[in-house]
Amino acid sequence: MTSPPHSVQYPMLSEFDLIKRYFAQHSVTDPRIALGIGDDCALVNPTPGMQLAISTDMLVSGRHFFPDADAFMLGHKCLAVNLSDLAAMGAAPMAFTLALSLPEANPDWLEKFSQGLLALADAHQCSLIGGDTTKGPLNICITVFGELPPGSALRRDAAQVGDDIWVSGALGDARLALAGYWKEIHLEPAAHQQAAQRMHQPTPRIALGLALRGVANAALDISDGLIGDLGHILERSKVGASLQLDSLPAGLVLSQQALELRRKFTLAGGDDYELCFTAPVAHRAKVIAAGSASATPVTRVGCIEQAPGLRLLDDFGQPVQLQLSSFDHFSTP
Amino acid sequence: MTSPPHSVQYPMLSEFDLIKRYFAQHSVTDPRIALGIGDDCALVNPTPGMQLAISTDMLVSGRHFFPDADAFMLGHKCLAVNLSDLAAMGAAPMAFTLALSLPEANPDWLEKFSQGLLALADAHQCSLIGGDTTKGPLNICITVFGELPPGSALRRDAAQVGDDIWVSGALGDARLALAGYWKEIHLEPAAHQQAAQRMHQPTPRIALGLALRGVANAALDISDGLIGDLGHILERSKVGASLQLDSLPAGLVLSQQALELRRKFTLAGGDDYELCFTAPVAHRAKVIAAGSASATPVTRVGCIEQAPGLRLLDDFGQPVQLQLSSFDHFSTP
Numbered sequence: 001m002t003s004p005p006h007s008v009q010y011p012m013l014s015e016f017d018l019i020k021r022y023f024a025q026h027s028v029t030d031p032r033i034a035l036g037i038g039d040d041c042a043l044v045n046p047t048p049g050m051q052l053a054i055s056t057d058m059l060v061s062g063r064h065f066f067p068d069a070d071a072f073m074l075g076h077k078c079l080a081v082n083l084s085d086l087a088a089m090g091a092a093p094m095a096f097t098l099a100l101s102l103p104e105a106n107p108d109w110l111e112k113f114s115q116g117l118l119a120l121a122d123a124h125q126c127s128l129i130g131g132d133t134t135k136g137p138l139n140i141c142i143t144v145f146g147e148l149p150p151g152s153a154l155r156r157d158a159a160q161v162g163d164d165i166w167v168s169g170a171l172g173d174a175r176l177a178l179a180g181y182w183k184e185i186h187l188e189p190a191a192h193q194q195a196a197q198r199m200h201q202p203t204p205r206i207a208l209g210l211a212l213r214g215v216a217n218a219a220l221d222i223s224d225g226l227i228g229d230l231g232h233i234l235e236r237s238k239v240g241a242s243l244q245l246d247s248l249p250a251g252l253v254l255s256q257q258a259l260e261l262r263r264k265f266t267l268a269g270g271d272d273y274e275l276c277f278t279a280p281v282a283h284r285a286k287v288i289a290a291g292s293a294s295a296t297p298v299t300r301v302g303c304i305e306q307a308p309g310l311r312l313l314d315d316f317g318q319p320v321q322l323q324l325s326s327f328d329h330f331s332t333p
Numbered sequence: 334m335t336s337p338p339h340s341v342q343y344p345m346l347s348e349f350d351l352i353k354r355y356f357a358q359h360s361v362t363d364p365r366i367a368l369g370i371g372d373d374c375a376l377v378n379p380t381p382g383m384q385l386a387i388s389t390d391m392l393v394s395g396r397h398f399f400p401d402a403d404a405f406m407l408g409h410k411c412l413a414v415n416l417s418d419l420a421a422m423g424a425a426p427m428a429f430t431l432a433l434s435l436p437e438a439n440p441d442w443l444e445k446f447s448q449g450l451l452a453l454a455d456a457h458q459c460s461l462i463g464g465d466t467t468k469g470p471l472n473i474c475i476t477v478f479g480e481l482p483p484g485s486a487l488r489r490d491a492a493q494v495g496d497d498i499w500v501s502g503a504l505g506d507a508r509l510a511l512a513g514y515w516k517e518i519h520l521e522p523a524a525h526q527q528a529a530q531r532m533h534q535p536t537p538r539i540a541l542g543l544a545l546r547g548v549a550n551a552a553l554d555i556s557d558g559l560i561g562d563l564g565h566i567l568e569r570s571k572v573g574a575s576l577q578l579d580s581l582p583a584g585l586v587l588s589q590q591a592l593e594l595r596r597k598f599t600l601a602g603g604d605d606y607e608l609c610f611t612a613p614v615a616h617r618a619k620v621i622a623a624g625s626a627s628a629t630p631v632t633r634v635g636c637i638e639q640a641p642g643l644r645l646l647d648d649f650g651q652p653v654q655l656q657l658s659s660f661d662h663f664s665t666p
Contacts, residue, residue, distance in 0.1 A: 034384060034483070035486070035488065038489070038569070039422070039488055039489050039490075039553075039569075040388060040418040040419075040421035040422050040489070040552075040553050040554060041386035041387055041388040041418050041419060041421075041422045041424060041479070041486075042386070042387045042388070043384050043385070043386055043387075043422070043486055044384065044385040044387060045384055045385075045483060046379045046385060048381060048382075049381075051367060051376050051377065051378055052376070052377040052378075052379060052385075053374035053375070053376055054374055054375045054376075054377060054430060054462065054463060054478075055373060055374040055375070055430075055463060056430040056431075056432050056463055056464060056465050056474070056476060057432070057465050058432035058433070058434055058465045058467055058472070058474060059467075060434050060467050060468070060469030060470070060472075061469075062469070063467060063468060063469050064467070085373040085374050086373075086374060088373035088374075089372070089373050089374045089376070091374060095387075097387060097388075097389040097476055098389075099389050099390070099391035099474045099476075100391070101391055101393050101472060129387065130387060130388060130389055131389060132389050132390050132391045132474075134391055134392075134393050134396060134397070135393070135396060136393030136394075136395070136396050136470070136472065137393070137469070137470040137472070139391070139393075139434060139469065139470070139472045139474075141389070141391060141432045141465075141472075141474035143389060143430055143432075143476040145387075146374070150367070150378060153368070153374075153376055155368065155372055156371070156372050156373070157372075219373075220372075220373050221373060236371070236372075
């Protein structure tokens with residue numbers, strides 16, 4: 001259609017074109033999404049009687065990922081860390097928004113980033129319903145929405161004295177990969193690559209989180225290291241705990257390293273995105289069944305106790321003293 | 334409470350302390366918010382039968398605000414631009430999440446920023462339910478949630494041929510203030526300060542948006558300039574429009590400037606955060622009543638037409654040719 005001669009001309013390449021070109025999601029159609037990208041707001045009809053779970057995470061270049069990070073894997077990771085928060089509550093993914101600050105609209109980067117992002121979104125039937133793009137230092141902020149029945153959320157404040165403590169999957173390989181990049185240790189290239197896979201493309205434990213509804217008491221996802229994150233459960237549940245230090249499941253690559261490094265990186269690694277959860281002793285068989293049903297390894301690593309604080313025990317039940325701290329964005333340079 | 338001798342020590346000042354200290358909201362309690370800040374996800378019980386409206390906006394230092402912007406006003410503005418999106422759909426604010434990338438945890442800045450943010454949140458009974466903080470270049474990403482009855486949203490694609498076009502409040506003072514900062518024009522300090530108030534502390538037109546449910550057909554908020562934003566309504570509604578150029582309501586300071594500047598900044602300013610909406614001619618009295626009820630000026634500025642494109646007319650109905658473009662983040666250096 002041609003414009004009349006006195007019409008105003010709009011710019012040809014725009015933020016809207018960028019969204020349409022790279023972030024249109026063709027394989028997910030959800031009747032709950034009444035209106036997606038393109039208006040002032042998205043419109044969502046929540047499932048009647050269900051509760052919404054909402055989480056937001058911001059990833060900054062040079063802080064959460066290397067400035068030259070592979071764009072496909074970065075797209076995956078940005079959504080994965082958000083889905084991991086839904087998993088930790090036992091919520092089923094529904095939708096997400098994406099806000100993106102980019103130094104430039106690089107078509108190659110955008111193509112790969114959006115492919116990595118949308119592949120994971122599609123796998124979890126999670127609709128991209130809105131967003132914002134702007135020029136600026138690379139920064140990716142995703143807000144994710146899930147649903148769950150009221151009263152079924154796996155909260156941090158629900159651990160009970162006597163509960164077993166469990167972790168999903170394996171810990172420490174992401175931190176090991178980082179140690180390799182930082183030259184803290186030497187890793188063979190193949191081993192480094194294998195560990196790096198866990199760092200760059202974490203698996204959100206959605207299926208396990210859903211299977212743990214009604215089975216686990218408390219849960220969270222391990223993003224800043226097990227001891228720091230377990231500390232949040234202890235603080236909010238007003239309990240203590242002991243961990244069987246050498247029963248912690250080390251990642252495939254980390255498990256080939258010396259004892260000291262295994263202990264350090266399983267306890268205080270970071271970027272694991274595994275679930276740490278507590279469940280009554282009477283639910284051990286149900287926890288194992290939940291692991292099987294979701295094809296996710298689960299390992300019992302300790303127990304919740306009345307005495308405050310976190311005790312680390314060796315295989316003989318003897319206390320182990322370690323100098324460790326969890327990752328914190330404002331106390332870490 | 335003292336820790337047992339073999340306990341792990343957690344860092345004393347953390348991201349969690351930061352959130353607790355500055356972003357605890359004491360004056361809003363909403364029974365729909367089942368769980369707020371502090372877990373993997375917030376939990377929300379939507380009002381049965383209501384639809385959710387969701388929007389996200391990212392504000393970047395040096396792009397959307399000056400690096401030395403007053404922190405109180407910046408806190409206000411970040412939430413205001415998001416609430417403005419809810420207003421444009423006719424949704425009532427409920428809650429929001431905040432993701433914040435900060436170069437440092439400066440207590441003075443955080444105190445003022447959070448005060449500005451929470452003052453506006455309190456005024457709209459909007460609960461801060463979750464967030465993320467990280468170290469990095471200053472970047473503020475808010476995702477906002479509102480509610481509205483299904484079918485009542487003021488969408489961009491709902492303009493009808495014959496509709497009047499209206500705008501709320503007044504346009505162009507924010508752009509005028511920017512012209513002052515950039516030394517494009519000379520403004521007296523008092524006038525500059527008055528215009529800058531509109532730039533730094535826009536008023537989200539929530540009450541008007543609610544009053545326009547069932548009255549207006551299409552609506553959006555004017556953030557990138559009237560012609561560009563009205564263009565979105567025209568494109569999505571597959572219609573054209575004419576605007577009475579000199580009936581556009583100029584801001585108090587801009588109205589004292591020359592005709593050319595008034596036309597330019599009312600048409601293609603930016604940062605106005607006023608509503609542009611269309612309504613049937615038969616609803617003129619209702620629109621005026623909605624303006625009165627919400628104490629918001631409303632001005633009729635044009636009409637929706639079948640012929641595609643946007644025509645600018647002077648007081649004599651004669652076409653006016655202007656070279657203007659709307660602000661776009663990736664076509665603007």
